[in-house]
Amino acid sequence: MPPFDVPEGDPFGPHNLPYGVFSPTGSDERTVGVRLGDHVLDAGAAARALGSPYASLLARPSLGPLLAAGRTAWSDVRRALTAWVTVPAHRETVGPLMRPLSEVTLHLPFEVADYVDFYASENHARNVGRIFRPDAEDSLTPNWKHLPIGYHGRSGTVVVSGTDVVRPQGQRKAPTDPAPVFGPSVRLDIEAEVGFVVGVPSRLGRPVGLSGFREHVFGLCLLNDWSARDIQAWEYVPLGPFLGKSFATSVSAWITPLDALEEARVAPPERTHPLLPYLDDTREEPAGYDLRISVAVNGHVVSRPPFSTMYWTAAQQLAHMTVNGASLRTGDLYGSGTVSGPAERERGSLLELTWNGRDPLELPDGKRTFLEDGDVVTLTAWAPGPDGTRVGLGEVTGRVAPAVDTAG
Structure with a gap:
């Protein structure tokens, strides 16, 4: 099934979009990802490709910079991500940046302070x-x-x-x-x-x-x-x-x-x-x-x-x-x-x-x-x-x- 076609009732549809950190299988490079169905979107690569002002927060090996950015940034990034995975005009750009969960390794998504x-x-x-x-x-x-x-x-x-x-x-x-x-x-x-x-x-x-x-x-x-x-x-x-x-x-x-x-x-x-x-x-x-x-x-x-x-x-x-x-x-x-x-x-x-x-x-x-x-x-x-x-x-x-x- 294409990554955008999330089955009805999937708890990881575009209404959810949780954040994580992943690396492609066989790679040590970690980056912020957002889950959609049984795929994960390379959020940093998508932000760069679509000219997002928040690319510097998402193209990181940890959620830390996004966490520290505050509520305005959190809301703006979430709105952008929702558009990237739902607006048909973005599919050609975003589609190649989606990876099946079976082909990635998930990591501790942020550095735990206390x-x-x-x-x-x-x-x-x-x-x-x-x-x-x-x-x-x-x-x-x-x-x-x-x-x-x-x-x-x-x-x-x-x-x-x-x-x-x-x-x-x-x-x-x-x-x-x-x-x-x-x-x-x-x-x-x-x-x-x-x-x-x-x-x-x-x-x-x-x-x-x-x-x-x-x-x-x-x-x-x-x-x-x-x-x-x-x-x-x-x-x-x-x-x-x-x-x-x-x-x-x-x-x-x-x-x-x-x-x-x-x-x-x-x-x-x-x-x-x-x-x-x-x-x-x-x-x-x-x-x-x-x-x-x-x-x-x-x-x-x-x-x-x-x-x-x-x-x-x-x-x-x-x-x-x-x-x-x-x-x-x-x-x-x-x-x-x-x-x-x-x-x-x-x-x-x-x-x-x-x-x-x-x-x-x-x-x-x-x-x-x-x-x-x-x-x-x-x-x-x-x-x-x-x-x-x-x-x-x-x-x-x-x-x-x-x-x-x-x-x-």
Whole structure:
């Protein structure tokens, strides 16, 4: 099928146009690409051929320059790209610059500056509280309804979809063990999340308010924050996650611009506690997103977490992340935290799906409590688009590789 003739209902039609970075098979040269159906457009080459003033932003090996250019440039480039792939007069020029996805290699689309992971799903937080604090009067911690809880992760281990994840090693200690032991994690887990990508930086000492979200955040992607639950449980008191989280965070190769998700914007769940002014979004535009996520293990769907249930929005997370004066940098990435809905098959982690290993999942290739070597985890998602279309968010996939032998 010709690259412009995208089938009706394709979630990667001209209403979507997510950005990535690719190199043709057999080449080391990377450039910005835009997905249309099962093809990718060399956006830089198209911009040069059509005399776009934004050619210098698109003919790059990373999305960084485009991210830093700001909302006016983002909107202008998106309008131009839409015209390039829909106006018949451009087909002769643009057609030769489209490549089948099967003939390219996709790369991490931007250089990750800082990485923060949040804990924004009330369903997830309550499930975790019930698992680990079953006798507590309230399954939520006292601060949870007052601020978006988060932690700073390791940007250097953010990897693109398709990268193998080596089983991490570290200390672990069960409550009944007399002393900690060292070795590969035996409780390797996933966290189905959505990542938000910062474009425009901010000045040190200048918080970004709720209304600044769309001026600073370029788009979003799927994110899997792999977790070694046994390492995490032993190390996290009192400073929080460290080695149990820092070994790998997988992101999709495609970044969907916020402008492609206008139809997916929804109000967040009703607030049950009054919020301090810098987080109070009652008079702001709806900042939730109706994203439908699927989690598959070895090709078998085990969960469908709904992002619309997230208590804290990405705008609130950004406001809280900077309220102390912390600055933003181009390429900052922050994760929503595990997305979990109220139903059992809407939970975004194996910790919840198996209730900490008590209730194994029945898969075609056997039972699972936590991940085994060779398991492949794939997250996919879509969102409502204009005129009944769907906006595809691509996928993020990773295979568990055995731990590295450290003997000797």
